[in-house]
Amino acid sequence: MDNATTVVAMQPPAAVDEHEHVSLPQHRHHFETEEQQREAGTFGMWLFLLTEIMFFGGLFFSYLLYRNWYNPAFVAASNQLSIPLGTANTAVLITSGFFMALAVWAAEMKKKSLLVLFLVLTTLFGVVFLGVKYFEYKEKWEKHHIPGEHFDISEFVNPPRDVKTGKLVEEPLPPDMAQKTQVFFSLYFAMTGMHALHMIIGVGLLLWLIPRSQRGDFTAGYVAPIENFALYWHFVDIVWIFLFPLLYLINRHPV
Amino acid sequence: MSATSSTIVNLPDQTTATLPKRNYINAEDGMLSWLLTGDHKRIAILYLISITFFFFIGGAFAGLIRLELLTPQPDLVASDTYNKLFSMHGIVMIFLFLVPSVPATIGNFVLPIMIGAKDLAFPKINLLSWYLYWIGGLFTLAALVLGGVDTGWTFTTPLSTHYLNTHVVTAGLGVFIIGFSSIFTGLNFIVTIHRMRAPGMTWFRLPLFVWSNYAASILMVLGTPVLAITLVLVVLERTIGIGVFDPTKGGDPLLFQHLFWFYSHPAVYIMILPGMGVISEVISTFSRKRVFGYTAVAFSSVAIALFAFFVWAHHMFIMGVSNYSALVFSLLTMLVAVPSAIKVFNWSFTMQKGSVTFETPMLYAFGFLGLFTIGGMTGVFLGSLGMDIHLTETYFIVAHFHFVMVGGMLMAFLAGIHFWWPKMTGRMYPESLSKLAAVTTFIGFNLTFLPQFVLGYLGMPRRYHAYPPEFQVLNVLSTAGATVLGVGYLLPLLYLGWSLKYGAIAGNNPWQATGLEWQIQSPPLTENFIETPVVDYEAYDYEWLANKTQNEVTTVG
Numbered sequence: 001m002d003n004a005t006t007v008v009a010m011q012p013p014a015a016v017d018e019h020e021h022v023s024l025p026q027h028r029h030h031f032e033t034e035e036q037q038r039e040a041g042t043f044g045m046w047l048f049l050l051t052e053i054m055f056f057g058g059l060f061f062s063y064l065l066y067r068n069w070y071n072p073a074f075v076a077a078s079n080q081l082s083i084p085l086g087t088a089n090t091a092v093l094i095t096s097g098f099f100m101a102l103a104v105w106a107a108e109m110k111k112k113s114l115l116v117l118f119l120v121l122t123t124l125f126g127v128v129f130l131g132v133k134y135f136e137y138k139e140k141w142e143k144h145h146i147p148g149e150h151f152d153i154s155e156f157v158n159p160p161r162d163v164k165t166g167k168l169v170e171e172p173l174p175p176d177m178a179q180k181t182q183v184f185f186s187l188y189f190a191m192t193g194m195h196a197l198h199m200i201i202g203v204g205l206l207l208w209l210i211p212r213s214q215r216g217d218f219t220a221g222y223v224a225p226i227e228n229f230a231l232y233w234h235f236v237d238i239v240w241i242f243l244f245p246l247l248y249l250i251n252r253h254p255v
Numbered sequence: 256m257s258a259t260s261s262t263i264v265n266l267p268d269q270t271t272a273t274l275p276k277r278n279y280i281n282a283e284d285g286m287l288s289w290l291l292t293g294d295h296k297r298i299a300i301l302y303l304i305s306i307t308f309f310f311f312i313g314g315a316f317a318g319l320i321r322l323e324l325l326t327p328q329p330d331l332v333a334s335d336t337y338n339k340l341f342s343m344h345g346i347v348m349i350f351l352f353l354v355p356s357v358p359a360t361i362g363n364f365v366l367p368i369m370i371g372a373k374d375l376a377f378p379k380i381n382l383l384s385w386y387l388y389w390i391g392g393l394f395t396l397a398a399l400v401l402g403g404v405d406t407g408w409t410f411t412t413p414l415s416t417h418y419l420n421t422h423v424v425t426a427g428l429g430v431f432i433i434g435f436s437s438i439f440t441g442l443n444f445i446v447t448i449h450r451m452r453a454p455g456m457t458w459f460r461l462p463l464f465v466w467s468n469y470a471a472s473i474l475m476v477l478g479t480p481v482l483a484i485t486l487v488l489v490v491l492e493r494t495i496g497i498g499v500f501d502p503t504k505g506g507d508p509l510l511f512q513h514l515f516w517f518y519s520h521p522a523v524y525i526m527i528l529p530g531m532g533v534i535s536e537v538i539s540t541f542s543r544k545r546v547f548g549y550t551a552v553a554f555s556s557v558a559i560a561l562f563a564f565f566v567w568a569h570h571m572f573i574m575g576v577s578n579y580s581a582l583v584f585s586l587l588t589m590l591v592a593v594p595s596a597i598k599v600f601n602w603s604f605t606m607q608k609g610s611v612t613f614e615t616p617m618l619y620a621f622g623f624l625g626l627f628t629i630g631g632m633t634g635v636f637l638g639s640l641g642m643d644i645h646l647t648e649t650y651f652i653v654a655h656f657h658f659v660m661v662g663g664m665l666m667a668f669l670a671g672i673h674f675w676w677p678k679m680t681g682r683m684y685p686e687s688l689s690k691l692a693a694v695t696t697f698i699g700f701n702l703t704f705l706p707q708f709v710l711g712y713l714g715m716p717r718r719y720h721a722y723p724p725e726f727q728v729l730n731v732l733s734t735a736g737a738t739v740l741g742v743g744y745l746l747p748l749l750y751l752g753w754s755l756k757y758g759a760i761a762g763n764n765p766w767q768a769t770g771l772e773w774q775i776q777s778p779p780l781t782e783n784f785i786e787t788p789v790v791d792y793e794a795y796d797y798e799w800l801a802n803k804t805q806n807e808v809t810t811v812g
Contacts, residue, residue, distance in 0.1 A: 030374035031451075032787065040376040040450040047442045047476060055480035058514050062488075062499060070505060147504065148496030180505035186497035190488060 038224050045228040049235045052198075056239055059191050063246060066183050073180035075251050076156050076170050080145060081188075082136065086248040089132045090240065096125030097237040104230045107213075107223040115213050115226070122233070123206045126199055133196055140185070147186045153178040188247055195243060198236045205229055263541070263612050265767050266683065272760035274681045278778040293378030294781050299364035300679070301385050303672075306360060307748070309351040309392060314744065316344035321703075321737040324730050329721040337720035338405035339421070343395075345408030346426060350433045351392055353664055354522060357529035358440055358475075359388070361671045362468050364679060366444060368772040368779065369462050371453025371788045376446040380439050387436035394429030398422040407718065409519070412500040412511040416492045424493055427486045434479045434486075437525075441475030444468055453771075455790035462770050462794050463539075463552055467532030470556035474521045474528070474563055482518035485511065512574060516567035524563045526660055527627075528556055530667025531598055534620050537670050538602050540768040541617040542609030545795040548601040555594035562591045572643050581640055588638035595631050599624065614766070615686065618693035619670035626662025626700065630655060633708070648718075651711025654704045662700055669696070669747065676751065677765045681777045682758030688750045696743030702736025769800050 031037040067074045103118035144152035156178035159170035173181075209229060212218065218226050266272075279296045289297055320340050323331040332340065367375050375381050398404050404426045406415040415423045448461070448469050489511070491497045498504025500511045539546045546552055568576055568584040576584075602624060611617070633655040636642045646652060677683055706729040711717075715726050722730070764773040771788060772779075792799040 028378075029782070030372065030378070036450060040446050043450060044377060044380075044442060044446045047445055051438050051442070051476050051480045054477050055484050058481045058484035058488075058517075061514070062510060065510065066505075066507075073505075147498050182498045182504045183506055186499050186504070186506070190491060190497060190499065194484075194487075 041224045041228055042231075045231050049231060052235060052239075056191075056194065059187065059194065060242070060246075063187050063191065066180075066187065067246075070177065070180035070183060071251070072171070072173055073156070073177050074184050076173055076178075077145075077181040077184035077188075078247060078250070079170060080140075080143070081248045082139075083248055085132055085136055086244055089129050090244050092125050092129045092132070093237055093240050096122045096129070097234055099125065100230050100233045104223070104226055107218045107226040110219045110221075112213065112216055112219040115219060116210060119206055119210050119213055123203055123210070126203050126206070130196060130199055130203075133192065137189075140189075145181075145185050147182045147189070151182050151185075153181060156181050191243055191247070195236065195239055198239070202229075202233055202236055205232075262614065263543070263610075263767055264614065264683075264765055265762070266759055266765055267762040269759055272762065274760060275776045275778070275780075277780060278681070278776065279781045280680075280778055282781045291382070293374065293382060295363050295367050295375045295378065295381060296679075296779065296781075298378075298381050298385055299360050299362075302355065302359040302363060302388070305385070305388065305392070306352050306356055309347055310744075311748075312396075313344055313347035313352055314741065316340050316347065318737065318741060320344060321734040323720055324722070325734045327722050327724045327727050327730075332720065334720050335405060336403075338407075338718070339403030341718060342404045342407050343399055346395060346404070346430065349408055349522070349526075350430050351388075351395065353526040353660055354433075354437055355388060355440070356526075356664065356668045357533060357671060358444070358468055358471060359384075361533065361668075361675055362444065362464075362529060363440075365675055365770075365772045366465060366468060367447060367451065368775065368783050369465055369770055370448060370451060370456050371771055371784065371790060372447060372451035373782050373784065373787075375443045376451055377439075377443050381443055384436040384439035384443070387432055387439070391429045391431070391433030391436060394425055394432060398426035398429060401425065409515060410486065410489055411515075412489060412492070412508045413502065415489055416500060424490050427490050431483050431486045431490075434483045437475050438479045441472035441479075444472040445476065448472075453788050453790055459550065459553070460790060460792075460794050461553075462532075463535035463546055463549070463556075464529075464532035466553040467528045467535070467556045470560040471525050471528040473557075473560050474525045477564070478518040478521040478525070481514055482522075485514040485518070509571070509575060512571050513567065516570045517564070520567040520570065521560075521563035523656075523659065524559050526664050527667075528559060530623070530664045530671075531556065533667045533671035533674070534602060534623050535598075536768075536770070537616045537620040537674050538605050539795045540674075540766050541614055541620075542606045542611050543797050544605050544609040545793070545797075546601060547604035547607075548597070549794065551597050552601050555597045558594040559591060562587065562594070566591060569638055569643070572640060573647055585638055585640045585643075589635055592631060592635055592638075599628055599631075613690075615684070615689040615693055616670045616674035618690060619666050619673065619696075622693065622697045622700075623663055623666040623670060626658050626666060626697075630658030630660075630662055633658065646711060648716055649711035650707040650715045650717055653717050654707035654711060657704050657707075662704070666696070666700075669693070672747070672751070674766070675772075676754070677761030678772055678777045678779070680755055680758070681761055682754050683761045683765065684747075684754040684758055685750050688746065692743055692746035692750070695739060695746065699736050699739030699741070699743045703733050703740050704736070706730070706732045706736070767800065769795055769797060 027034055028037060031040065099118045099121040103115055103122060106112075106114035106118055140146055143155070144150050153175065156170065156173045157175055159168050159172055161167060162169055206229075209218075209225065213226075279294055282294075283292075289301065292298060292301075319332070320337070323329070323337060323340075325331075329337070363375070363381070367373070398421075401422050404419075404421050404423055406419060406421075406423060410423065410427060410430075415427075448465060452461075488497070488499050492500055492506075498506045500506045500508050502508060535546050535552060566584060566588045568580060569588045572581050572585075633651070637646060637652060637655055673684065673689060710726055710729050710733075713726070715722055761777055763775065763777055766773070769792075771790070774788070775783060
């Protein structure tokens with residue numbers, strides 16, 4: 001047995017950290033190499049996103065189940081959502097994701113001012129998305145489509161007629177099915193609300209990353225926080241990429 | 256103490272031995288250095304103190320419940336108080352004690368050392384998860400002080416959302432926050448095990464404690480978020496009236512049960528798997544043998560984790576799921592018995608022809624084996640469709656899950672605490688007293704919960720605070736047992752506290768075990784290893800250890 005290779009600490013050391021290589025200030029003491037630190041961070045982020053998938057998974061599961069049960073109610077209720085606003089918001093969010101990807105590139109290329117610029121643009125588009133969401137929520141509030149005491153099913157039982165053609169805008173629903181539109185709106189608010197909460201947290205993190213980028217923290221070879229945040233931001237994008245067709249697009253019928 | 260044939264304890268000469276001058280406990284001074292620490296060992300100690308605190312709170316509730324059930328009449332507490340007692344007992348014990356117990360205390364302390372790492376991958380997140388644990392714990396305590404919760408620990412809708420006027424939201428938020436603490440612990444473990452192993456520490460050289468915590472971590476990471484979103488929906492339904500589970504709006508209470516048990520059944524394995532890891536370490540050490548069928552034991556942990564996600568609906572046999580799905584879930588439930596039995600058989604084979612000694616951790620491990628086997632076998636009863644319909648919601652089920660979770664997990668936790676106590680503190684505990692505690696716990700436990708099997712079989716329902724007089728004898732036995740059990744839990748608290756100051760100096764490796772954690776000083780240095788160890792021997796290789804000791808003697812001589 002080679003004894004030298006199995007020697008482990010028995011006595012207090014004289015000095016703890018005697019690594020030969022040049023360490024960045026961000027290098028943590030318990031990692032052997034910066035590469036190991038970076039890999040651990042990325043792996044941790046992917047695992048965290050896996051928990052997020054499970055988190056949204058519960059909501060998606062509920063949605064698919066109820067959509068299957070109460071299809072007419074879900075169709076009628078999803079017709080209440082505005083496709084133009086949803087599409088615009090999808091474009092806004094993808095654009096912000098694009099800028100985030102550019103930000104990662106800028107950090108890796110050590111271009112400080114570009115990094116700051118792209119992070120600011122990411123933030124701006126994120127905020128625009130939340131602004132549009134506010135107007136969508138406000139419209140639901142005005143139409144009494146917020147689930148709860150004041151929920152109003154009359155529009156689904158007696159749909160209004162189109163002003164020009166005089167045709168019914170919607171197929172009328174029997175009252176008990178119309179009641180189920182509440183489940184759609186419950187899930188709509190729970191899912192888009194959770195998504196918006198993730199956006200708000202993301203914008204908060206961006207507001208913390210921007211001054212640090214300005215200080216040059218991430219343009220000297222230490223890009224892990226930018227990369228990991230980008231993973232988070234892209235995840236939030238992807239959740240929306242699933243929410244948008246499920247809530248706004250699937251199974252609408254021509255009016 | 257000199258080594259005799261009946262014991263393997265190997266302590267340094269007490270007249271000259273001292274604790275190492277520099278170690279993780281005295282590395283920095285002051286309360287603040289503990290509250291802001293990034294050291295996994297200090298965080299483990301913080302957790303140990305916290306979960307002990309919550310354990311005795313939860314235990315006090317259990318005591319009151321047993322006291323009420325001493326007589327058939329509802330004379331000690333009113334029915335709503337009784338409901339609050341068993342709800343808080345469940346919430347505190349499950350979320351604040353059992354789930355974090357082994358991973359957050361023992362796992363935090365020894366897991367990084369076992370794989371040759373200086374710390375967990377994310378020390379700050381580790382500390383954060385302790386704070387989240389306390390924030391969640393304070394929410395739960397607040398719910399208690401404000402007037403309690405009476406939904407049971409399961410928060411079942413529509414009871415929790417419509418018919419109860421208690422502090423469900425506060426308690427639900429508490430559990431939600433504690434959930435994140437558990438997610439972060441699991442995440443930290445997985446990344447650490449993947450990325451921080453020392454050179455030569457291959458997957459199949461990992462101690463089985465690491466394997467079982469790895470499996471439990473997968474469950475924490477995949478299961479807990481589903482519980483989190485479910486509780487968010489309950490809170491939203493209660494506060495702003497959304498209608499996901501509310502039948503009057505078209506929602507379905509059964510959906511709550513599906514989502515809830517999708518986490519909460521795997522949670523049982525989150526609780527028991529790390530305990531199984533402790534048992535593997537203890538049995539191997541005190542039999543002086545490599546665990547029989549190492550690979551089978553390692554993979555059975557992963558198999559349990561996998562099966563855990565396919566059995567949730569066995570909690571719902573009588574709640575209106577279809578016959579076909581009940582049949583499938585009944586079958587899947589019984590499959591879990593296979594990897595569990597593999598473990599029990601392999602532990603037994605490990606002891607066969609080993610040099611078995613009966614130190615305190617081993618006594619607790621024996622307790623675990625017996626009680627977990629009974630708990631597991633009665634689980635097969637409950638997994639069988641016909642039996643389940645007779646036994647569900649009776650005291651049989653109460654006895655069953657207490658055998659698994661208390662008889663299994665708590666025994667394993669105590670085995671682990673005694674086993675690693677010398678490493679954590681550098682001191683031994685008083686031996687005869689600790690053996691007495693182990694035996695007391697075992698007797699008390701059986702006296703408490705064996706009568707409950709009979710009670711359940713005879714038809715006494717759970718969650719009732721009054722019962723027909725013919726059940727009294729068995730209930731009195733059970734309450735008497737609970738008293739003995741209480742003594743069994745208080746004893747370690749006292750003598751372990753005593754040993755902190757007066758215990759014999761333990762030395763590096765009192766049990767002559769092979770794990771990396773036993774090759775460093777006790778208590779360890781903050782950075783664990785001066786040089787990263789290179790591992791060139793298999794787990795539980797006692798020949799390697801014997802050679803190593805010889806070499807050391809030669810070197811010193």
